[in-house]
Every structure is written in C-alpha cells, then in structure tokens.
Amino acid sequence: MSVESLSALDRSTLRERSLEALRTAILSGRYRPGDHLGEVELAGSLGVSRGTVREALRHLQQEGLVTAGNRGMLRVNSLTPAEVHELFRVRAALEGLAVREVIASPRRASAAETLRAAVERLSDEDEPAARMEADLAFHLLLCRMSGNSMLVEAWQRLEGRMRVAILNGAAWQVPMMARDRHVPIVEAIERGDVEAAVRVVDEHMSAAADHFAEASEPA
Amino acid sequence: MSVESLSALDRSTLRERSLEALRTAILSGRYRPGDHLGEVELAGSLGVSRGTVREALRHLQQEGLVTAGNRGMLRVNSLTPAEVHELFRVRAALEGLAVREVIASPRRASAAETLRAAVERLSDEDEPAARMEADLAFHLLLCRMSGNSMLVEAWQRLEGRMRVAILNGAAWQVPMMARDRHVPIVEAIERGDVEAAVRVVDEHMSAAADHFAEASEPA
DNA sequence: GACGTGGCGACTGTCGACAGTGCTCCCCCG
DNA sequence: CGGGGGAGCACTGTCGACAGTCGCCACGTC
Known part of the structure; x- marks a missing residue:
C-alpha cells in the first residue's frame, strides 16, 4: 500500500502536491474505503515530513474523503x-x-x-x-x-x-x-x-x- | 492584539482548544476583518507551538472565517x-x-x-x-x-x-x-x-x- | 485451559529549529 | 536631492524528534 513519490518540477508547495497525490490515490481506488491512513507511512511514501502529510490529511478530512476513527486515526471514508x-x-x-x-x-x-x-x-x-x-x-x-x-x-x-x-x-x-x-x-x-x-x-x-x-x- | 492563554483543565487536544479560542476571538471581534493572523504571534498568545495553531488556522480557513492572502498569510475574512x-x-x-x-x-x-x-x-x-x-x-x-x-x-x-x-x-x-x-x-x-x-x-x-x-x- | 498482567510496538499529539522568501528601510552613490 | 542596492526583518514552509497513549501479544498463574 503506497503512493508514488512527488515530482519536484512545479512550484507549488509540498503540501499542495501531497494533497493532490493523496486525493488521486484515494479516488483512484489505491486505498479502499476503511483503509487506515498512517501519517508515517504516507510521509515515507511521499517523501515529505509528517507535518506536511498531516495538513494534507486534515484537508481531505474537511473534504469528506477521509474520516477520523479511534484516537484521531484517519481512514478512507465511505457512504451508506x-x-x-x-x-x-x-x-x-x-x-x-x-x-x-x-x-x-x-x-x-x-x-x-x-x-x-x-x-x-x-x-x-x-x-x-x-x-x-x-x-x-x-x-x-x-x-x-x-x-x-x-x-x-x-x-x-x-x-x-x-x-x-x-x-x-x-x-x-x-x-x-x-x-x-x-x-x-x-x-x-x-x-x-x-x-x-x-x-x-x-x-x-x-x-x-x-x-x-x-x-x-x-x- | 492578543488572546488569553488556554486553560489546561479539560481533556481535549490543544488543537481543539486553540481552534475554539481563535474562533471566539474572531467572532467576538477581538480581531477585525482584514487583520493579519500571524502564526508566531498566536502561538505565543495561546502558549502552544506554531504547528498547533497552524492546524487550527487551516480549520478556520475551511470554515471561511479566515482567508489566505499574499504568500499564504491569513487574515480575518469579511463578506461583501x-x-x-x-x-x-x-x-x-x-x-x-x-x-x-x-x-x-x-x-x-x-x-x-x-x-x-x-x-x-x-x-x-x-x-x-x-x-x-x-x-x-x-x-x-x-x-x-x-x-x-x-x-x-x-x-x-x-x-x-x-x-x-x-x-x-x-x-x-x-x-x-x-x-x-x-x-x-x-x-x-x-x-x-x-x-x-x-x-x-x-x-x-x-x-x-x-x-x-x-x-x-x-x- | 482461561484469565490477568506486563512489555512492546505503532500511532498520533506537540514542539522547537532551520530554510527560503518577499518587504522594508536605511545607507551610499550619482 | 533622488535612486539603487543591500542588510535586516517578519513571515510561512518544512523537517526531525520527543512524549503520551492505546492495542496487541506473550508469558505466567490459578
């Protein structure tokens, strides 16, 4: 379960690129609904620090793609x-x-x-x-x-x-x-x-x- | 321009308390529309680290209470x-x-x-x-x-x-x-x-x- | 064999520090 | 006296590390 690294070609911030990468990763089905999204793992996959993926995850949470479970752990959201x-x-x-x-x-x-x-x-x-x-x-x-x-x-x-x-x-x-x-x-x-x-x-x-x-x- | 420190009595996270403190500070009019909200200043006022107020500010941004200006600087939002x-x-x-x-x-x-x-x-x-x-x-x-x-x-x-x-x-x-x-x-x-x-x-x-x-x- | 218990690993919460960048203001030169 | 350049400052972006907490698993005991 991983997501390819970020290209460093454009001039947007790492947070924005991480956000986009995670969004497409989720929407493309690489992560299934219910899957746990660990900050450390994602940080490693994306090649950025935890704080950066953290902000991206919070954004995704606001967007409704990700929801908080036990003790702040985030998992991919699904709809009944x-x-x-x-x-x-x-x-x-x-x-x-x-x-x-x-x-x-x-x-x-x-x-x-x-x-x-x-x-x-x-x-x-x-x-x-x-x-x-x-x-x-x-x-x-x-x-x-x-x-x-x-x-x-x-x-x-x-x-x-x-x-x-x-x-x-x-x-x-x-x-x-x-x-x-x-x-x-x-x-x-x-x-x-x-x-x-x-x-x-x-x-x-x-x-x-x-x-x-x-x-x-x-x- | 400051906001009183956080009480450490309840068991919620610092981020949640910072968020609430900032929200009430803005809504009470302590910060006027257009005012710049510096991360360092707020961190000092609230007695928490920059990363923590940062997350709270991002949340407020999603809520529409603050908006991003030049170079990611946040200021209190207003409506035409x-x-x-x-x-x-x-x-x-x-x-x-x-x-x-x-x-x-x-x-x-x-x-x-x-x-x-x-x-x-x-x-x-x-x-x-x-x-x-x-x-x-x-x-x-x-x-x-x-x-x-x-x-x-x-x-x-x-x-x-x-x-x-x-x-x-x-x-x-x-x-x-x-x-x-x-x-x-x-x-x-x-x-x-x-x-x-x-x-x-x-x-x-x-x-x-x-x-x-x-x-x-x-x- | 079942149950309580202690250690262990994993994860998030929080922090302080470094780096890059644009702005301002002052100083120096023409 | 006016303009250009550079130092300094005030930000945010990003990072690595420490601390607290929860769940799990193995171990020992009844």
Missing part, C-alpha cells in the same frame, strides 16, 4: 446508501437554486450558450474517469454560471463526497452521465422555463441517487 | 453585501429542503414538537450574542430534524460564513431573530403545508439578507 440519497437531495436543492439564478440572471443567454458548449463535450465514449470529470465539470459550471460564489463553494464542498459515492458504486456501464441527461437542463434554461429546469434537475439527481445508492449497497 | 445575499439564498435553498424533508418525514409530529419547544426558547430579551446563538441553534435543529446528515453538514459549513456576516453587520437592534419570525415556520410544518413553509423560509432569509447586507455596506 442512505447517505448517498441524502447527498443527492442536497445537490438537487443546490443545483435547483443554480438553474433558478441562471435563468433570472441578465446574462442568461450567454450562460446558456456556455452550458450548451459544455454539454456538447460530454461524450459517451470516453473512459469512465474522463466521463466522471466531464460530468462534474458540467455541473460545477452550472453553479458557476449562477454567479453565486457561496453556491459554488457549497457545491464544491459536496464534490468530495460525490466522488466517494461515485467511487463506491463504480458502475460506469450505466449511461448516468450521458449527454442526453443534461441536454434537457440546458434547453429549459434556454427557454427560461424555471419549473421545467428545476424538475429536470430533480429527476436527474434522483435517478443518479438511486443508481449510486444501489451500486454501493453490498458494502 | 453581494456575498451576504448569495449566502442567504443558499441558506434558503438548504433550509427549504430541510422543511420539505421534515414535513415528508414520518416523524413529522415529534419533529414539529421539538421545533415548537425550540422556538419558545427564542427570547427577544437576551443579550445579542445569546440571541444569535439561539437563532442559529434553531435553524440547525431544523436541519437536523430533516434527518439528512449531508444537509446538516452543508449547513454547518455555511455557519461560519453566516457568523461573519452577522458580525460584520452587527445590527442587533433589529428584531431579525425574533420569535415571531420563526413561529410561522413551525406552524407551517405542523400543518404539513409545504408551500407555505418553503415560502416563509424564503421570506425569512430574504429579509435577513437585506438586513445584514445593508448593515455591512459601509465596509
């Missing part, structure tokens, strides 16, 4: 099916606000255009990880287009948990993130139809919740 | 009026979900009862700080009663920012947190009237946003 449902309901509320604000915005036309372009980049043919990234990027963009910075922040706080949920139920075969699922959202925004937009988002989230909750059931 | 409005709109979305879930819950009756009891504890006569605490406690309880742990989490993430907003526009004289403002929410829940409940929450948040944004305008 119930939590997955809860998570997506919160997401629906947040993104519902997002579409409402996008539609109410004076920049609605250009926002819709940007989103239309983004939805075109959603491909059904890329590999799973890329699809997930594209999907999350689209929804993040949707929040951003609302111009509500607090909304963006709240959404990003949920992003870590979503990645956990998606990782747990790694059922990529279902076209949950297909372009077809997102086009109606953009269309509703283009029409300025708040009702339809919110409803479509709700349905999208509900379906995703069912899917991922079921996929993570056997845990 | 626009951000205050954004913040309360997100809160409205979250608490709207909360009331919807409370009403849809099979435990609606007992939840309403608990909330009714909590709203009775909201007094117009206590001192400002106590009023704020009681208000936030009520809204947190509302989220908790929904049984949605992710919602509670998201709400708590916003709590720090809200305290900043309230601190900025320290206009306690207005009965923004009066009992009258909260009773309609509980009543709508008791009646099971989703429409009314959501609308009341929206109005409550909107009024609060106007109030606090205006109060923090001159900044």
Whole structure:
C-alpha cells in the first residue's frame, strides 16, 4: 500500500502536491474505503515530513474523503446508501437554486450558450474517469454560471463526497452521465422555463441517487 | 492584539482548544476583518507551538472565517453585501429542503414538537450574542430534524460564513431573530403545508439578507 | 485451559529549529 | 536631492524528534 513519490518540477508547495497525490490515490481506488491512513507511512511514501502529510490529511478530512476513527486515526471514508440519497437531495436543492439564478440572471443567454458548449463535450465514449470529470465539470459550471460564489463553494464542498459515492458504486456501464441527461437542463434554461429546469434537475439527481445508492449497497 | 492563554483543565487536544479560542476571538471581534493572523504571534498568545495553531488556522480557513492572502498569510475574512445575499439564498435553498424533508418525514409530529419547544426558547430579551446563538441553534435543529446528515453538514459549513456576516453587520437592534419570525415556520410544518413553509423560509432569509447586507455596506 | 498482567510496538499529539522568501528601510552613490 | 542596492526583518514552509497513549501479544498463574 503506497503512493508514488512527488515530482519536484512545479512550484507549488509540498503540501499542495501531497494533497493532490493523496486525493488521486484515494479516488483512484489505491486505498479502499476503511483503509487506515498512517501519517508515517504516507510521509515515507511521499517523501515529505509528517507535518506536511498531516495538513494534507486534515484537508481531505474537511473534504469528506477521509474520516477520523479511534484516537484521531484517519481512514478512507465511505457512504451508506442512505447517505448517498441524502447527498443527492442536497445537490438537487443546490443545483435547483443554480438553474433558478441562471435563468433570472441578465446574462442568461450567454450562460446558456456556455452550458450548451459544455454539454456538447460530454461524450459517451470516453473512459469512465474522463466521463466522471466531464460530468462534474458540467455541473460545477452550472453553479458557476449562477454567479453565486457561496453556491459554488457549497457545491464544491459536496464534490468530495460525490466522488466517494461515485467511487463506491463504480458502475460506469450505466449511461448516468450521458449527454442526453443534461441536454434537457440546458434547453429549459434556454427557454427560461424555471419549473421545467428545476424538475429536470430533480429527476436527474434522483435517478443518479438511486443508481449510486444501489451500486454501493453490498458494502 | 492578543488572546488569553488556554486553560489546561479539560481533556481535549490543544488543537481543539486553540481552534475554539481563535474562533471566539474572531467572532467576538477581538480581531477585525482584514487583520493579519500571524502564526508566531498566536502561538505565543495561546502558549502552544506554531504547528498547533497552524492546524487550527487551516480549520478556520475551511470554515471561511479566515482567508489566505499574499504568500499564504491569513487574515480575518469579511463578506461583501453581494456575498451576504448569495449566502442567504443558499441558506434558503438548504433550509427549504430541510422543511420539505421534515414535513415528508414520518416523524413529522415529534419533529414539529421539538421545533415548537425550540422556538419558545427564542427570547427577544437576551443579550445579542445569546440571541444569535439561539437563532442559529434553531435553524440547525431544523436541519437536523430533516434527518439528512449531508444537509446538516452543508449547513454547518455555511455557519461560519453566516457568523461573519452577522458580525460584520452587527445590527442587533433589529428584531431579525425574533420569535415571531420563526413561529410561522413551525406552524407551517405542523400543518404539513409545504408551500407555505418553503415560502416563509424564503421570506425569512430574504429579509435577513437585506438586513445584514445593508448593515455591512459601509465596509 | 482461561484469565490477568506486563512489555512492546505503532500511532498520533506537540514542539522547537532551520530554510527560503518577499518587504522594508536605511545607507551610499550619482 | 533622488535612486539603487543591500542588510535586516517578519513571515510561512518544512523537517526531525520527543512524549503520551492505546492495542496487541506473550508469558505466567490459578
């Protein structure tokens, strides 16, 4: 159980690089849910001191990828099916606000255009990880287009948990993130139809919740 | 500019105590928005090492009470009026979900009862700080009663920012947190009237946003 | 054989020190 | 008198080490 060493090429801090390395290590499945993340071991693997990985771990804890167990020991987090449902309901509320604000915005036309372009980049043919990234990027963009910075922040706080949920139920075969699922959202925004937009988002989230909750059931 | 030393009576970690001390120091106004928070100075004031305050500061950063400036230097955060409005709109979305879930819950009756009891504890006569605490406690309880742990989490993430907003526009004289403002929410829940409940929450948040944004305008 | 007990290893909490970096301010030179 | 350079300072980034604590395992005893 280890993670490759850090390259010293860029100019970011070691903490940031450690954070990124750990995040990708967890999200890539190198560490499984429940695995214990020892500071000394990680420090050795990453080639940095304990204090540095410590800060990175604390950040991951805030992101929800890691949770504290007995005596401050950290382990990779996982989500129960119930939590997955809860998570997506919160997401629906947040993104519902997002579409409402996008539609109410004076920049609605250009926002819709940007989103239309983004939805075109959603491909059904890329590999799973890329699809997930594209999907999350689209929804993040949707929040951003609302111009509500607090909304963006709240959404990003949920992003870590979503990645956990998606990782747990790694059922990529279902076209949950297909372009077809997102086009109606953009269309509703283009029409300025708040009702339809919110409803479509709700349905999208509900379906995703069912899917991922079921996929993570056997845990 | 200093903060009193930590008492060594309880059994929590120094980091937790430092975190709490810093939080109350900022929220009490001992440090003003924009003030620089130096690690060495705080470490000296609190009587702990730099690494310890460092972790506490990172936590506060995640909470939104402090923000990173040039070269990683941290300073007390503040909110623009626009951000205050954004913040309360997100809160409205979250608490709207909360009331919807409370009403849809099979435990609606007992939840309403608990909330009714909590709203009775909201007094117009206590001192400002106590009023704020009681208000936030009520809204947190509302989220908790929904049984949605992710919602509670998201709400708590916003709590720090809200305290900043309230601190900025320290206009306690207005009965923004009066009992009258909260009773309609509980009543709508008791009646099971989703429409009314959501609308009341929206109005409550909107009024609060106007109030606090205006109060923090001159900044 | 079961149970209490003492040593041992592993892990986190906390600390003090060193290193690098940008800023400021003063001094010297034109 | 104005501008450039360099020393000094005030930070944060990073590290290695010590201390306290919990769980485990082997050993001895009843």
